[in-house]
Amino acid sequence: MVNLCSDNVSGALPQVVEALAAAASGPAMPYGADPWTERLEARLSEVFEREVAVLPVASGTAANVLSLAGLTPPWGAVYCHLDGHVNVDECGAFEFFSGGAKLIDLPGSEGRISLSALDRAVVLAGEHDVHVAQPAAVSITNVTEVGTLYTPAQVSEVAEVCRRHGLSLHMDGARFANAVAALGCSPAEVTWKAGVEVLSLGGTKGGCLAAEAVVLFDPAKKREMEFRRKKAGQLFSKMRFLSAQLVGWLEDGLWLKAATHANAMAARLGVGLDGLDGARLLGPVEANMAFVDLAEPLRDGLRARGHAFYPAAPAGPDAVRLVASFETTEADVETFLADARALAEG
């Protein structure tokens, strides 16, 4: 009975809940004028080794579309991978929050935007002048939708195309902790040092209850973003409760420890399944997601035993996605694998 549908089926890290409870009594000024929010900004400035501006919001969709709306005029175009969450799973929120800007989806292997496709698209747009949405920004996802990573060098390559064309660069980091934990680099190296201007930093999937943050590597852009957040209904009166979650999550490297664990569990699932009769790992497990071809009897059998996971249709008719979280235990993994082995050998 292991639920591997997504890392958002998990609860919350006990330390995060404790941090929340500890923030729950006594007065504090609203709308972010509280000590927790101040601490969060200071803490993330340390984490990223530079002054950053931070705006906590409560959903990943909000973090993404507010970030991007700040990087494009209504007549602009933002480029993303065709599998990007902002493209396929946010119900047009980008188009709405940007005032009708265009999201141009691009192909690319292993979840990463093809740089040549990006370059071509931007050049093409430039030739049509006022009739065409003007290239404004690129959004990449790290960990990508297919579980792969952007290394700092790969981010820099995207940033180089951006620089050449005068585009801004945004990173959707719903699983940023998993990416950093897997890459073994510093948070700075894979973001602003590589050319990222704005990061959607995801806390929810990593162990918070509902807390994400827009991280602006250019703090001067904070003021405008504050208005965008307010107008979006994402300025919370008891802001301390968003900030306290993130502060607790960042404390003592908890965020990276939890992500390291989740990554390890996913790797074990991938390795453990690969080669069983009817199972084939579809690529190396780079972070906390394993994509695996499971033959129908194996899929059905695992589900019949109460395990849960989603199909990964774009990867093939038999492909499934197994996502581990901080809450996935070694025992969970063993149970799942034991059942898989039993079914495969059965």
Added chain:
Amino acid sequence: MVNLCSDNVSGALPQVVEALAAAASGPAMPYGADPWTERLEARLSEVFEREVAVLPVASGTAANVLSLAGLTPPWGAVYCHLDGHVNVDECGAFEFFSGGAKLIDLPGSEGRISLSALDRAVVLAGEHDVHVAQPAAVSITNVTEVGTLYTPAQVSEVAEVCRRHGLSLHMDGARFANAVAALGCSPAEVTWKAGVEVLSLGGTKGGCLAAEAVVLFDPAKKREMEFRRKKAGQLFSKMRFLSAQLVGWLEDGLWLKAATHANAMAARLGVGLDGLDGARLLGPVEANMAFVDLAEPLRDGLRARGHAFYPAAPAGPDAVRLVASFETTEADVETFLADARALAEG
């Protein structure tokens, strides 16, 4: 050192925090397909004595503007009091989420929309045909911005004007608990039985961390609202954490007990100040807000002793607003009043 700026400077009710903590471990399906969200809808159907559809969101602005966007086409007009939160404190969120509909602000004494002004405005709009935003809905606030109440009979009077003109009726219930506690009526009587179609039910000010709910008295409208919520970035993956707050808050009448307490504390503040030298209560304390004229020395003296409260400029140059919450203790009130007396007599 008592903070009476707003009820949103409070923390959270311990029972709500406990409910949240109890929901924090183990898997649950995301986006509302969890037991807490199901329980919340059932619980609110009991509270309102009829089947309702419920969409938890994380801010009052979101609750209001999603509710209203569902009641007006982009070419519609929504009427509200000129002091209404949606009019003056949401930075144009209504205009944005409604696709550019018009919010028409109307005068009215004691925070309630003037029915004759409403009627005139609607009739006037009708004469201009396609050039004018078409009357679509009315939004009233209960408790109003100036601390007064709409009784069920007064809501019915607004609803009667709405019915006559074919308008929908929304209630901004950021302090709905305080209203119900003060009115001594049932939640049903002051909402759908009186003609309200959609309620923004506020949990945050009443003791939750960040939880509001759009309550649809016509459950058939839920599907459309789900899309609006998603597109607004207000569909939370770990929805259980919003629902669990509200479930805990509604448990055993906690929401009304907490509101009753807050109301009582505000009343005590009002009565205790009225008649002191330099202090005059500006109207009966109907819910959890007292509006008081405080002479400058008294204001300054109280602030010098660490007390906090906001001016209430529209009520006069010396007017201040004192808001009590579930967290305001009798000792707080006594401390504040003792300091006021000392200053007044000093």
Added chain:
Amino acid sequence: MVNLCSDNVSGALPQVVEALAAAASGPAMPYGADPWTERLEARLSEVFEREVAVLPVASGTAANVLSLAGLTPPWGAVYCHLDGHVNVDECGAFEFFSGGAKLIDLPGSEGRISLSALDRAVVLAGEHDVHVAQPAAVSITNVTEVGTLYTPAQVSEVAEVCRRHGLSLHMDGARFANAVAALGCSPAEVTWKAGVEVLSLGGTKGGCLAAEAVVLFDPAKKREMEFRRKKAGQLFSKMRFLSAQLVGWLEDGLWLKAATHANAMAARLGVGLDGLDGARLLGPVEANMAFVDLAEPLRDGLRARGHAFYPAAPAGPDAVRLVASFETTEADVETFLADARALAEG
């Protein structure tokens, strides 16, 4: 059978139609890259005695809302008179095109915004920080909705308030020709020299078929406005046909001659009616609109004889608005007055 409902019930000036016909054959590059559009910009630079950027559009609503959308962010506020066309007769187009900015309507006698009300509103907004739409611009109308004028000095007074608060100033000039003709000043004096940054220059009411122009006194803002126009569906492929109308209209001072005639006809109507039994002119006729109290029998009698005009409800139950255009002849005026006299004496 004289139609005085509005100046938009008129046809078009023969010279404008001729200019259009003369532009109708042979190829020209589309979207404004044609000689007529170039000539229009040069011509208006002469008219306004400085380099201006000009964007022809096809409706007054488009001219106004594109102008204003360029002067406010989505979280901004634009102030206008409560009778302003953009406020009451554009069905929320401003709210839509601005991405949900707020239009704050202000009182003011004789159709002009009260400067003290404006100042108060801006100061008030400043105190609420991020919760409140941020003061961004002021829009005034010249000729106003009630037929009065803003003199250059009065425009300067509004501009002074704008300067003090960092606001932009827009003029809705749907009847700008009538204003300039009546004021006897230069177009420059009542616009940029007095502090106006953007003008909606109306050609339609003055004798064009459907042609208005956004006139930017800061030509550097043209590029952004071009994108706004395109995205609004107001970039016309055969732009020459908009530009040619305006070029023809501006030729040899035709626009001012036509306006002078219209103004004179309105004055004659006003003077001729005033003092008849049952008729009273409600104020001096400053441009091409006369507001007159007509007793019911007189109104009915005139309509029974085929004359057409609208009520002017805000000015009183018996008030009507009589609008003259370039097409209103002296004979029209005499016929109308003769019928009025006959009825009054009857």
Added chain:
Amino acid sequence: MVNLCSDNVSGALPQVVEALAAAASGPAMPYGADPWTERLEARLSEVFEREVAVLPVASGTAANVLSLAGLTPPWGAVYCHLDGHVNVDECGAFEFFSGGAKLIDLPGSEGRISLSALDRAVVLAGEHDVHVAQPAAVSITNVTEVGTLYTPAQVSEVAEVCRRHGLSLHMDGARFANAVAALGCSPAEVTWKAGVEVLSLGGTKGGCLAAEAVVLFDPAKKREMEFRRKKAGQLFSKMRFLSAQLVGWLEDGLWLKAATHANAMAARLGVGLDGLDGARLLGPVEANMAFVDLAEPLRDGLRARGHAFYPAAPAGPDAVRLVASFETTEADVETFLADARALAEG
């Protein structure tokens, strides 16, 4: 010196200009309450052999995006060909006017949407529920962007997919006259009889100055569309001048005669070039556009002699697009071909 860049480089048909001039004097009620607009609706009801509702607008972008905004909620998806004008040449106007709906571009040979790609995309969207923009409508272009046609049978095939999935069907008919003239069918057969619900009927490219019409085959939808048009700044006060153009254009089959001529000129260009040294027709000329591979010396030579045409990059590095209009004469064609022959033989 022949300009074949587009059919929008042409002027206007003399009969259309005459119709306009004939409408130019005397009063008429504004905003469409005039005899020309009434006549237009009656005339188009005859043309389409059923009662239709007609809303004249002034640009093709406006016609398209208002039509489509009426067919999708803000959380909907509209499917179009990836070369579609609404996708690549309207600067995100669809995204803006629809309140942030998604435009999903699909591949397809010869400018027509691949039915299997359409089917797949709709099915895929259905599996993601609230996270994904909901399939709402399909927009096809006839004549397509690459000069091909949709026959009535081919339209019916698209409509069949729409019916299966509950989608509406819109036709962008910027060159509808050319399509009907080429197909030899009735206007009804290729629109509502084949399943089209809304048509953007283009007059501008066919010989009007600036006149398009949204044609609603379900007249009950007119009221809502009137508000959309107003709010878009596309409700013209002197509407007669839009309607008169279209009435003149439709008179005595002028629209089809003009289109037949344009089609013939394009065919002659295509045939005349095909096979010259350095020239190759890229497909049959189905309407008024010929796509031709021209070797660089030939292209340069023709341009050096003053001829104008655009590259057609998607069709190959040497491809150009030659567009004929009502104004393209046989002499123009002969001049162009003679120059081409001279250069090819040179």
